[in-house]
Amino acid sequence: MANSTTTTTTTTFFTFLLFFSTVANLANAKTHFHGFVVHETKVNRLCKTHNSITVNGQFPGPTLEVSNGDSLVIRVVNRARYNVTIHWHGVRQVRTAWADGPEFITQCPIRPGGSYTYRFTISGQEGTLWWHAHSSWVRATVYGAIIIRPRKGESFPFAKPNSDSVILLGEWWDANPIDVIREATRTGAAPNVSDAYTINGQPGDLYNCSKKDTVVVPVSSGETNLIRVINAALNQQLFFTIANHKFTVVGADASYVKPFTTDVLMLGPGQTTDVLIKGDQPPARYYIAARAYATAQGAPFDNTTTTAILQYEAINGTSSKPIMPTLPAFNDTKTATAFTTSFRSRDTPIVPTEIDENLFITAGLGINQCPPNANPKSCQAPNGTRFTASMNNVSFVLPSNFSLLQAHHQGIPGVFTTDFPGKPPVTFDYTGNVSTSLWQPIRGTKVYRLNYGANVQIVLQGTGIFTAENHPIHLHGYDFYVVAEGFGNFNPKTDTAKFNLVDPPQRNTVSLPVNGWAVIRFVADNPGTWIMHCHLDVHIGWGLAMVFVVDNGVGNLQTLEQPPQDLPTC
Ligand code: C2O
Numbered sequence: 384m385a386n387s388t389t390t391t392t393t394t395t396f397f398t399f400l401l402f403f404s405t406v407a408n409l410a411n412a413k414t415h416f417h418g419f420v421v422h423e424t425k426v427n428r429l430c431k432t433h434n435s436i437t438v439n440g441q442f443p444g445p446t447l448e449v450s451n452g453d454s455l456v457i458r459v460v461n462r463a464r465y466n467v468t469i470h471w472h473g474v475r476q477v478r479t480a481w482a483d484g485p486e487f488i489t490q491c492p493i494r495p496g497g498s499y500t501y502r503f504t505i506s507g508q509e510g511t512l513w514w515h516a517h518s519s520w521v522r523a524t525v526y527g528a529i530i531i532r533p534r535k536g537e538s539f540p541f542a543k544p545n546s547d548s549v550i551l552l553g554e555w556w557d558a559n560p561i562d563v564i565r566e567a568t569r570t571g572a573a574p575n576v577s578d579a580y581t582i583n584g585q586p587g588d589l590y591n592c593s594k595k596d597t598v599v600v601p602v603s604s605g606e607t608n609l610i611r612v613i614n615a616a617l618n619q620q621l622f623f624t625i626a627n628h629k630f631t632v633v634g635a636d637a638s639y640v641k642p643f644t645t646d647v648l649m650l651g652p653g654q655t656t657d658v659l660i661k662g663d664q665p666p667a668r669y670y671i672a673a674r675a676y677a678t679a680q681g682a683p684f685d686n687t688t689t690t691a692i693l694q695y696e697a698i699n700g701t702s703s704k705p706i707m708p709t710l711p712a713f714n715d716t717k718t719a720t721a722f723t724t725s726f727r728s729r730d731t732p733i734v735p736t737e738i739d740e741n742l743f744i745t746a747g748l749g750i751n752q753c754p755p756n757a758n759p760k761s762c763q764a765p766n767g768t769r770f771t772a773s774m775n776n777v778s779f780v781l782p783s784n785f786s787l788l789q790a791h792h793q794g795i796p797g798v799f800t801t802d803f804p805g806k807p808p809v810t811f812d813y814t815g816n817v818s819t820s821l822w823q824p825i826r827g828t829k830v831y832r833l834n835y836g837a838n839v840q841i842v843l844q845g846t847g848i849f850t851a852e853n854h855p856i857h858l859h860g861y862d863f864y865v866v867a868e869g870f871g872n873f874n875p876k877t878d879t880a881k882f883n884l885v886d887p888p889q890r891n892t893v894s895l896p897v898n899g900w901a902v903i904r905f906v907a908d909n910p911g912t913w914i915m916h917c918h919l920d921v922h923i924g925w926g927l928a929m930v931f932v933v934d935n936g937v938g939n940l941q942t943l944e945q946p947p948q949d950l951p952t953c
Pocket of ligand 1: 470472485515517653857859914916918
């Protein structure tokens with residue numbers, strides 16, 4: 384305790400020195416201190432009580448409210464029986480990769496009984512992000528919102544809303560989620576799908592034993608609400624709508640966008656969308672609803688619907704029946720695409736045009752044949768196989784002795800290799816009907832090395848091996864520009880002309896279209912080891928990930944900080 388108080392004071396002191404001596408307009412920036420105790424809590428859902436892992440006994444966990452430019456110091460104590468790390472999803476973590484959180488990438492896990500203090504600064508980001516556990520499936524119940532408001536004296540780029548609320552979409556298993564993924568790892572089959580989706584932790588009226596706890600979002604006639612929607616579900620893209628109300632989308636992934644209106648949102652896990660809604664309907668109760676956007680042909684998914692209630696202040700009590708919206712069909716790719724292609728940056732950003740690193744990365748599922756002597760119990764995917772997933776045919780394997788960041792920083796050999804390929808090993812019709820024998824992923828901890836400051840373009844290409852589906856691809860440590868997306872195989876000759884280099888949206892998670900591609904660009908100006916992965920947790924476990932190692936640049940401001948004293952060891 385004494386120790387952590389001293390470090391805290393020292394940091395605050397240096398923080399103040401920095402603020403007052405070098406950056407005058409940051410004088411208002413604050414440092415927020417939080418304690419996160421991760422432990423089991425009884426949580427009652429769908430008529431049953433579970434011992435769920437939570438932060439501070441709250442489900443969802445605490446909301447962090449900060450202003451752009453503020454710093455956070457969060458001491459995480461692990462009193463649960465599983466390894467834990469916390470990732471601050473979308474926070475750029477410039478020079479502070481040690482605080483990013485993914486286990487075995489930037490830190491070893493916090494073991495049961497251990498603790499670790501995350502220290503980082505929010506800079507140049509406004510809107511909504513979130514935090515979640517980044518270890519096995521602990522994030523099923525360990526997540527919360529991060530609200531980033533404009534700095535003091537600055538304002539939203541739209542009229543100040545009358546109220547500001549968070550909608551965290553989650554996914555609930557009527558079982559211990561860690562057992563669900565462990566079972567799937569054992570059998571090689573797909574894990575059981577969830578039993579409910581949730582809004583701010585509650586399934587809502589359409590599920591058993593849930594009605595009395597349905598979340599109510601108040602609205603006043605004539606007023607404007609800012610609603611921050613976050614998809615914190617483990618494995619499912621979700622459509623989201625509110626009966627009879629239109630959304631004006633103003634931001635996504637903590638970047639502002641040119642406002643556009645829509646009746647329905649689609650968010651992949653990891654994505655956030657900030658919308659304005661107006662209390663312009665007759666006072667009544669309206670359902671807020673979310674359900675799956677499911678693209679994998681024939682694969683089972685949770686087809687239930689979570690609801691909350693938008694209730695006008697003028698309505699007293701809960702007797703009137705809420706009005707139900709219509710949601711798009713589960714496989715309505717047209718609606719999903721119309722939504723994802725409506726995003727434009729609010730301002731005119733400087734998009735990198737001289738590309739130093741032009742990568743082509745396939746992303747998708749695969750299946751591994753089991754050797755003839757394998758235990759059939761461990762080969763329960765279709766036809767006695769095991770599911771796998773890969774990028775450029777490499778199925779990513781986490782290290783176990785050191786985090787990649789430690790290995791990189793201290794030059795520890797044997798933890799990773801730098802031979803992640805910049806293009807697929809074989810070229811074929813990626814979205815066609817291709818034999819799985821063409822594509823037997825190899826396992827490895829392969830990284831791709833980037834020079835500091837490199838201008839990077841990545842063509843992400845979905846594959847149709849075993850099955851095609853939409854993948855929410857998330858890159859740590861960066862916001863990237865989504866310059867184009869489309870269906871089929873990316874064709875540089877014809878598709879390059881479609882790139883939006885004027886006002887592409889900036890995001891940390893791109894929805895890679897089913898049987899399609901997306902092109903992203905960023906400047907590698909943040910040193911560290913950064914994982915890029917599908918944000919469907921079931922796919923991470925199968926290896927749908929890769930890692931960029933970004934070298935230091937010149938001088939302090941382009942160099943990774945020294946590791947914190949209390950960094951957990953493996
Ligand atoms: Cu929200 Cu590595 O993820």
